[in-house]
Amino acid sequence: MKLPFAFLMVWALCFPCAKVQSQQPSSPLASSFLEYQELKKATPYRFQWESLGPVLNSARVEAVQIDESKPGTMYAAFGSGNLWKTVDNGLKWKAIFEDQPVLGIGDIALAPSNPDIIYLGSGESLRKSRNFTMPGNGIYKSNDGGETWKHCGLDDSWHIGEIAVHPTDPNIAVVAVMGHFWSTNENRGIYRTLDGGETWEHVLYVDEKTGANDVVISHSDPNVMYASMWENNPGVSGGNSAVYVSADGGASWKKSVNGFPQGPGIGRIGLAVSYSNPLKAYALVDNREKEASAEVYRTLDGGKHWKRTHDDDLLINSVLWYFSDIYVNPKNDEDIYGLGVRMAHSANGGTDFELVGGDVYHLFPSDADGLHLDHCELWINPLNPDHMAVGNDGGLYVTYDKGGSWLHHNNIPAGEFYDIALDTQDPYLIYGGTQDDASVYGPAVAWNPNYADDWKYLWVDAWSGGDGCVSQVDPDDPNTVYFSSQNGAVRRKDMESGRSKSVKPKLPANHNGTLHYNFVAPYRLSHFDGKTMYHAGNYIFKSTNRGDDWTLISKDLSISSDPDKKSVAAGAFAESPIRPGHLYMGTDKGAFWITMDDGATWTERSKGLPNAYIRSIVPSKYDESRIYMTLTGLNYDDLSNHIYVSGDNGKNWKKMQGNLPNEPANVIYEDPIYENVLYAGMYRGVYVSVDRGGTWALLGDSLPAVAVADMEIEKRSKDLIVATHGRGIYKINIGPLHEVMASGFPLNENTLFTIPTIKRPYVNDTHRDMDYNTAYKVPITFWSTKEQDATLKVFDAKDALLWSTQIDAKEGINQYRWDLVVERETSDAPYFIHYDKFIEKGSYTLVLEIQNDTLEGQMNIEERTKR
Template sequence: ADIYVNPLDDDELYTLGVRMARSINGGKSFAIIQGLVQHIQPSPAQTLHLDHCELWINPTNPDHIAVGNDGGLYVSYDKGDNWLHHNNIPAGEFYDITLDNQKPYNIYGGVQDDATVYGPAKEWDASRTDQWKYLWIDPWSGGDGCVTEVDPNDPNTVYFSRQHGDGLRKDMAADTSKTIGPSRTKISKENKLRYNFVSPYIISPHNSKTLYHGSNHVLKSTDRGENWNIISNDITKSIDPNKISWAAGAVAESVLEEGLLFTGTDHGSFWVSKNGGKSWQENSKGLPIAYIRSIQPSRFNASRIYLAMTGINYDDLNNYLFTSDDLGKTWQSITANLPNDPANVIIEDPVFENILYAGCYRGVYISINRGKTWQMLGKNLPAVSVADLAIQERENDLVIGTHGRGIYYLNLNPIHQAYQLSTNDKNIYHLFKIPDAQYPKQVDTNREVDKSTITLLPISFWTPTKSRVTMLIKDINNEELIWEKNIIAKKGLNQFRWDLVTKTEHSNLPYFVDYKKYIQPGAYTFYLKTPQKIIQQNFIIKEWGY
């Protein structure tokens, strides 16, 4: 535990550990600090979170303290009798994310000691009320949320897990959860099953009632977790003595062939079953001694697999990405020109066979040639460890779960459109399809809009060289100029995200409200003036419909 001393009274000490304690007699006795907690954003958490890491004491006013723990930042002005929880800071440490198919779709994620949360895929704004909710939370205002899965045929059924294989099934409508294990079940105890802290499990892509779970064996349930059966040998007993493992790190099933199963362990042992688990073959030769974090069976070739492995658990910070076209009999490294940082996840684009996305220790990378070369995806993602990636196929959104900076997402349509340009096409300017936008909700009693309902409009285009371009919007019927802006476009794919504001008025008068005029619902034409030509696209601003 860390110890902090009041700079104005050396008899007053604070100690940090699982709990936070204070002494006013130089350490002869201590009392636990709890206090009443208020939150900036709505939260069901009722207590001061556990696992305290850092403390600050105001050197001129020691009543004013701030503590950082696994629940975030808490500030008190009365030495901990009352706390303000600054839970408006996007700093979630996600282990795993999953997406449902609702409209709009929801993102679910297991968070380090902050339970499991879920919410709509909408851009975060600190000024808005947070729409995210806890799927569950423990009595100490946290708990480790691990893997989450949503039944693709019934979004009311959500599976989530806590550490070491503690799985539950939740009925969202009834707001009730049932423990389904398998770690708490008889089969686990009788067979002395072992689980990693974040134990992998999946819903079969062929039958949403079938679940697979990884321990030192692979387990299967065909009734939504009510009953489990062991369907593998002990996968931790590798033929390579250096790869003797504790438990599974990843489990996957091919979307092309039902019963084509894959699992990998925390020391690099890889196994495949072609018959639903009746028999297994180890194909670990050529893989390093590292934790298999991610297995991606290809949706274009049943024999093709991608692996992301990390050695960070063993102080090995190298990058390990592999592919195989023969179910793992032979492996080929696709690290290529990636920075030598640990890799956590690799996924395949659902539309284009040659496009891959990799989540690594300091960002997301894209390859358009199946791993021969890589480049960083985007420029505004912080240099943070990317724990998981998922694609919402209906919306074509790539969602990124980071371990320290929350969740990000981007739409892949511009990337797909740019990918399809030929070499010659890349020498000219292109304006890609502009999605329809939504007019924000208007406040009932005045001309202002509800700022929480503003959604930025992405405008994407390709430029063969760095150049000045002009963007204009005109009414499609009378060609009245609505909006104009000049920017310097970089070479390649560009995206300008417009806030729909056509005019802004400011005044120093005492009762003047700074006013923004937004483009009205209707049909419009967007023009891109380039040094070569003028390109145009029609788009629609829809009425507020919620």
């Protein structure tokens, strides 16, 4: 039957193929980013955050690209830690994707015909439910090497697996959209643009559960493209996972199944096409239909037929859901590389494979040996295939001899931290666990990119990484430190001997239950006895002898009275700081439990809480009935703010968002001195409230927009230490905020705050030159009653002016970080070294001239006696 022309026209208008980005719903990240920007602009707390690094253990690189025409120009995209660029072969790096609505990056692609054109696919491609898998809001594009960016639509994509750009026309690109990870959506599959991202066509779609994982364009015939689809959401069934081939530049696609594995166990599929033969392509398949899941298939006829290339099992992978990528040498299409937990190389088209290792040299010293595991992307230089770069969970590695040796660029502060802890030494040390880069510890001093940091591994596994989760330090004995890896594997370490032992609890032998843990499982040392510790899975355990023996003190708390809150295990655990035996546990689905008798009886008090992951529980130190809590829905595609407070031990809960952005909240912290002061670690930065959650303000305007995972306050120094998941560790000193609170917020007069004691840089022996690795800036902080000009001056004991600077002060707290240099000198003398003259040891007067006020403070400079 022929349909009327008018009907066909209506059908075409209702189901258009092109210009789709305007039809996709906007990501919640776009609106919450606008709220963040407004609060950043309006904050009265302009503290200047210090980056503490660390960099020795690096972080997970999701994508890597190098400009083949200028090989010193490299790009490394960290999963949740920004896109970094170097133009000097990796000596110095700059984050170039700042101040954007999204944190997660799935892929980047340089246009082969013009490498200054960069396409960026936002939203991580690693599908992991650990509360920090960052979604995105589509495609971004730069025409100037990352100096400026334009959002190019595909707002509802959330997670992007791959971008392929036409070899000669930079306006043509295809994108593999994975879609929402934890819920269904229709805006997934393969998209194509012919006009540089102005409009998009949805050219390949299977269903709302099947996303696109990979897409490649033939270099010798760009009309030929290969794409892989992955059915993974919700759940992992794989029935629709398959390869598709296009012979018309991506306009239409045909499923390619002849000889290719099919079934519910088919997972991620990576693709590569020969540079010289468009009909020759490879696929690396996560085939869970077989015990050894990694398989390589090859087609020689453009996807009409596929054949497995190898007889022996390819043992590179046990988690192909993570990566599953394959690459072909641009000058030899029999030379291929498969990425998984390990990297495998074949010189004969996949018949035989060998694992890629090689010698690893770190840019800065590191105890990590060997090439890190868990490989995300490989770049091969088309002009010199011996030159390669790989991004993996350990960072960026570059080789010039085809994997014989690698340079590890561990000089980028992009650590993905889960948790931090402080010890009680003076000066204190910071301990923290990271995503697959182990646990580290180090001093709270500013990171200097010109020098190796002073951080060390608390532990590192035999493969140069391992997930570091929770750290704890014995408050009475800083030589005793606890650390954990995934799923509750906690160990106690004697720092002097360097040896540790497992103290992970087990259910009693006669118990018929099953013990489960979340990936980052909480355990805590007691506030009242450093030898007492608690460990939380779906059951709660208590030890009174530092984990040598455990007692089960709960039933299975994953079973809620609300079926929708059925959980895996604990997401957070806390002990009251003022009442022994008052314990609190929250699960990954919003079930909250309390005991007031040290675990003898547990009561569920979940009514009014969302079905989200409880990440942070803070029983108040001022009121034993008050509890603060943060929950995140990131694991469930819920990007809302969930901060709650209870004034009656959880019987009733009240949402405490106030004017905070509607974005995920990760951690809440109570000030150790002022009851009404709270701190919140959010999806983008740290906020402070001085009215117990009624209103909030961004704390400092210099912290990058990054997810804050944990925070601690060192009570003697009043340092606020913040662990981020993507940009390492930062600190500020909240002493000035406490001065404001003591006088009454807000202040009604200009005020110069107390200046901390300062140590000038260490002076080296023999030539008396300065050790710049010990040159730290001092924060000078003052309150301005309005926006106005201000001048800072330093005078010596004879009232001689040594230094001054002009500041455009804003209303509220202002901070300037001074490098202590009072004079700079230049010289062409061949052996001249004293270019900077630092302020000498002694007492000085700091003067703040602001409006009609002249305010004075004392500045004491001490000599640094140790490096």
